[in-house]
Amino acid sequence: MTPTSHNLWQQLFWLLILAIPIASIARTVVFEEVFREPREYCQRKSKEGSTLPQRKFFYLFTCEYCFSHYVTVFFLIVTRYQLLIPGWRGYLIAFFALVFVANAYLNLYGRLRVDITSEKKEIEVKEKQVEAHEKQIEVKDKEIQKLEVEINSAQVAPGSK
Numbered sequence: 001m002t003p004t005s006h007n008l009w010q011q012l013f014w015l016l017i018l019a020i021p022i023a024s025i026a027r028t029v030v031f032e033e034v035f036r037e038p039r040e041y042c043q044r045k046s047k048e049g050s051t052l053p054q055r056k057f058f059y060l061f062t063c064e065y066c067f068s069h070y071v072t073v074f075f076l077i078v079t080r081y082q083l084l085i086p087g088w089r090g091y092l093i094a095f096f097a098l099v100f101v102a103n104a105y106l107n108l109y110g111r112l113r114v115d116i117t118s119e120k121k122e123i124e125v126k127e128k129q130v131e132a133h134e135k136q137i138e139v140k141d142k143e144i145q146k147l148e149v150e151i152n153s154a155q156v157a158p159g160s161k
Contacts, residue, residue, distance in 0.1 A: 011083055015094070018075055019101035026068040027106055029061070065103055072098045 029035050038061070045058035060066040072095055075081070082090025083097050 008084075014079075014081055015083060015097055015101055018079065018081060019098050019105055022068055022071045022075055022098060022102040023105040023109070025071045026064045026102065027109065030064040030067055064106055065099075068099055068102050068106070069095075072102065 030039065042058040042061040046055050046062055049055035049058060060070065075098065076091055076095060081094050081098075083094035084090060085093060
């Protein structure tokens, strides 16, 4: 059974929308300050765990790509979203499609952050250059004022004798 054209567009719409909270949650848990302590615990356990399964289990909470799989499973359970085919095959397709789209969003967001950070750095450099030029202008203005005072006092001095 294949989806109708209208149903297919609706499924694709949901694919694009559901991937947003998946990406957001994965990014927040793996990178943001609010989860720093649990993340550091998981990082430590992923390196120092006594067994391979224990290390791999904790590693999954330190990798946004890996963690997005868990978040996707949660959203599939909550929403019962299936893609293209009803039943377990639709869930399987939806699972990998959601992980793919969510990670595309994460990569896009990461790229945007790099671009924004780069632009901020460029602006800071330009602001410092402007400040340096303004200071040079102030120094030149003071030198000009000093020379004007010397010229005026030199012109007044011969006439006062």
